[in-house]
Amino acid sequence: MLTRLLNHLRHLPRDSRDTLFLLLVIAWVVLPQVAHLPLWCSLLAAGVLLWRGGLAVTLRPLPSRWWLLALLGLTVAATLFTHKTLLGRDAGVTLIVVLLALKTLELRAKRDAFVVFFLSFFTMLTNFFFSQSLLTAAAMLVALLGLLTALVNAHMPVGKPPLAQAAKTAGGMALLGAPIMVVLFLLFPRLAPLWGIPNDAMSGRSGLSATMQVGNIARLALDDSIAMRIRFEGATPLQSELYFRGPVLSTFDGREWRPLRSGFPARMQPPANLQVLGAPFSYQVTLEPNNRPWLLLLDATPARPVLSGFDASMTSELQWLTDRPISDLLRYTAQSYPDFRHGPLRPMAGLQDYVDLPAGYNPRTLQLAAELRRDPRYASADKAQLVAAVLERLRSGGYTYTLDPGVFGRDSADEFWFDRKEGFCEHIASSFVILMRALDVPARVVTGYQGGERNAVDGFWIVRQSDAHAWTEVWLANRGWVRVDPTSAVAPGRIGALQRLQAPRGAIANALLGNISADFALNLRAVWDAVNNSWNQRVLNYTQGKQLNLLKNLGFESPRWEDLIYLLIGLVVLASLVGAVWTQWERSRQDPWLRLLALAAIRLQKAGVKLAANSPPRRMAEQLVQQFGPDNPQALTLRDWLLRLEAQRYAPPGAQRTRLVTLERELKQLVWPT
Template sequence: MPANSGSPWLQRLAALPRDARDTLFLLTVSAWILLPQIQHLPWWASAFAAGLLLWRARLAWSGAALPGRWALAAALAVAIGATWATHKTIVGRDAGVTLVVMLLALKTLELRAQRDAMVVFFLGFFVLLSNFFYSQSLPTALAMVLGLMGLLTALVNAHMTAGRPPLLQALRTAAWLALWGAPVMVALFLFFPRMAPLWGVPADDLAGRSGLSENMRVGEVASLALDDSVALRIRFDTPGQAAPEASALYFRGPVLSRFDGRSWQADDMADAMASPQLRVSGEPVRYQMLIEPSKRRWLTLLDAVRDEPQIPPGASVGRTRMASQLQWLTQRPITDVLRVEAQSYTQFSHGPLRSTPELQRYLQLPPGSNPRTQELGRQLLAQAGTDAAGTAALIAAAMQRLRSGGYTYTLEPGVVDDIHTADDFWFESKQGFCEHIASAFAVLMRGMGVPTRIVTGYQGGERNSVDGYWTVRNSDAHAWTEVWIADRGWTRVDPTGAVSPGRVGQFQRLSAPRGAIAAAMVTMVDASTLQQLRAVWEAVNNRWNQWVINYTQSRQLNLLQGLGFESPSWTDLLRLLAASLSALALLWLAWSRATRPRLDGWSQLMHEARQRLQRAGIESGPSVPARGLAQAVQHRWEGAAAPLAKNLSGWLLDMERLRYAAPSSSAAPELKPLRERWRALKRQHWPQNNKAQP
């Protein structure tokens, strides 16, 4: 095959000058670390940065001249002006990241000298770190490790000034540098004090993520079934006790009580702060929970938590408190993965046991809404009494209608625009997702004079066979009802279980239709293998959240306790950090000395002779061969020193023959006699260091 065969693009790349090749590599690395920013940057910033990088790549490819200062100044003015117009400031997280990204892209158009490259490198490192402002997930970390290695490779390559070294050689050097720095990085991660609020990633975007909110329009919760991302992970820690039954895995979120015909809304915060009047029985279920960032204030805990859940000291959410609807609320939104330890009582009741004026709010319905449903309620009411037994009979009658009335559980019921949403479900469509069913049931119960409200949250979950954690996803979002019964208080009633028993008891979930790629994967790999791979990945991701993202000050102090510190503090962390870094420095020093190249016996003996000749005034640098030293000795030393010069020059010539003689030569001297001859030569009287006459 001809040497010049292959892709014309590869041939053209190989023929480029070194500075063009290095520039293209640096632009590729810059594009890689900028890629995750696309979803957070304004659209114009992504387009502008991409255009600048492509422009610079074209200039490097064609060897054209870089733009002048006026063009760069104009582009900078446009970038600053657009940043100001978008964010109304040039400081802060989002505006700052936008501006730094623009500066990085613009600086690539000034790559004329190594100094410019250094600026690009450090801007690249800063942009790389800014990706963690928005996500600290394991995929983001892995992508940024690749970006880090790319920047280090480019940095090493920039300092290899001679020739045209291959990038693989620079990558190898960068990998060794990263490997040497890894122990220091681990020591800093483990022992550098994490003192809130100085420690943490800023998060000033308070838009919700989880999909659960303080209002629910009938038909909107169904969209969460399309979101398969993790909402929380839970591990049950009760010794000798299995996980609760499937029917008891209700994770409580917002409680909705105000209904306008189309949507349900939560009570005002002032009304929600009353006492919940919680009564529990039986043994509690203890567990640890990792809550993903929802940017909301509620803790979706397993019903029902009586005692305050334990949150790591210094967590950004502040203290917690219980609302009247059994919700546990934090002072500030959850913007990072939050570790919570709590204990729940699955056998509980709450709320007043006797009718109170406050219960009237849970009977309100919009005037003139859902007349057919209210008529159905009057019919059922006429068949039952008004006491607690009658209330139970009303609930049973409504649930029986759901079981036998031809109602179906579906993911795509649609959003009902009319205010008669309950009439549509009971008499027209007869299909719905959990919030359709819960809303229609609540309207029916209120029409019969029974206080009812809707609770949203999560129901069920999936146990990971790899690490034992239960995974609850956004697709497990659920809506159920609570009905007030005299002498019992608020009682959970899940009408979805009457329409689709598998949804509550067997963790059967509706899922969105698979896309083309997902369908192809299923045909190529069996479902059990995919499920196992998913379990392994989620277990790894859970460990990342546990030991990296959620490595808080409390965990640092727990680590010190495990190392023998009785009452650890941040000063102990600093001392341990200093000791660790000192130990690493000593280990590195010992290793460098142990691996330092050692001279062989001939080189050591010759080095000793050179030093002695240098002191005697004869130039004997490493570039002077042994034969040259012999000639210099005979030339410089005469008279009384002539015998010594003769013996020393003979010794030097024998040293040369020993070094360069063929291995099979029998005339080559051995090193041991030469060492003994050198000792004898050293004992003789050597001339002083003076300039002898030629």
């Protein structure tokens, strides 16, 4: 069956063969978009491409324009219904994919093919609206070479020129354009990005969110994607000190933790009163885009991080926020002090907000707090002793840390303390804070990242989404807010020793990775992470500041972005002059007609024609026909070209001659016999 199909494909007409190749390239261009397109758009694009491919294989006519108009109207309506607009990034990408797919149903002439080519180039660029990763860049480089191959193939004359020949020409074009691309990358002025990243849906996956819903996720899927990379300058903190602060959640409605409620009087909020001790850690963070205004920094960072393009400020809860969401790779440097104290030292009205609990929730937890208060051991205990008592209950009460706790009900803290006795960090932190508040101890949930791993290849520390964590802070008199990580009481290895829970592999992962040792897999991941980091640091993070530093190294005292334009224009003019001079020198050192004849002789010899030294065009034509026969159309076309080349040189005065430039252009387009 497969052999018959391959034989059928080999004997297809030139147009059908070229159409199938172009459809494969279009499918490759659209494939990375599937994760960001509406389901109906992906199915429509796949269906139209398969339909068009079937028409090419079976040599059936294309559908009428009424079909196309009907499909276009339906897809525009579907786009408007899905995105509520026809403008913007998401709606625009959906429409461009739809138009590209539908345009393939109009491939009747070379003009239609050129429209498809340029729509494909534009669609290829839209992949970078959603991701600028190394994998995306590599996939789009393959797509670029495929589109260039199809474009070169469309300009070749009649016959069935091999795709390898078109691919070779396309590769040569790409290599010739590479120096220009490098110069533009280095010198073209950097502008702010014209796009962002899509809203992330982190439900059921590890990672940070602006709120924390307790108990509605039956199973947590570890997301190993990278959240940020850190390079320490000098001393490195212990892993148990790597707490990267994110949103602080202080308001609880029974099911969801949120930041301090909006509208709370600023004069009532406990001040930061941040005091730092000891020597700081200096480090540089490369933060992956997250569409959030959070600067993730080690506790605690009193001074504004050094970054460009954003305003940043610290809240009274020590969280650093930017003036807008971070939708592109961001690098910043900071100094953090692991030894610090913050918050009021004496009771104040604003602390009541960290004791409030919603009425009617978790009655057994409230009863547990009352029993602890009545216990003679804790009757006169201060807040620090109550915290120690609850931590001891976590250590000795049979509680476990798991990724698979099941769905919790309405009273999540009751279920954790008395029924399930298991959960991941959000269950433990939430239940701990609820019990602390029931004991009249001000407490809040802090989310962020804890831990990380050092990449031995490049020395960067990598923090992944699977390192997302929730811990707590309690307020103690004369000490202020104190970090308490109740998860460390349940699973000490989760914090200092970096013993993470591992999500079980699926069937495909077991089949592919079952025989690979864990150390080898970790080494491969370290190498890949280092390569990605180099891409991020040297390519994606090549900012205008780095461009200006390049100009300083070139001798500019006070470079500006206008200097980049002048330098770029100067290089373009210089390259043009060098090219013109080289062309004139090349033409002056050799007769253009003889050079063209020599090129034809070289091509004939590669095709297998044995030529004597200094053979004239007519002799070349005779040997060509003798070798390939008088019925070979490609040989006859080439013979006619050689005879016209001879006539161009030796025709009598007044005779019509073909211009040498025309003959040179035709030589590049000729299909050589095989």
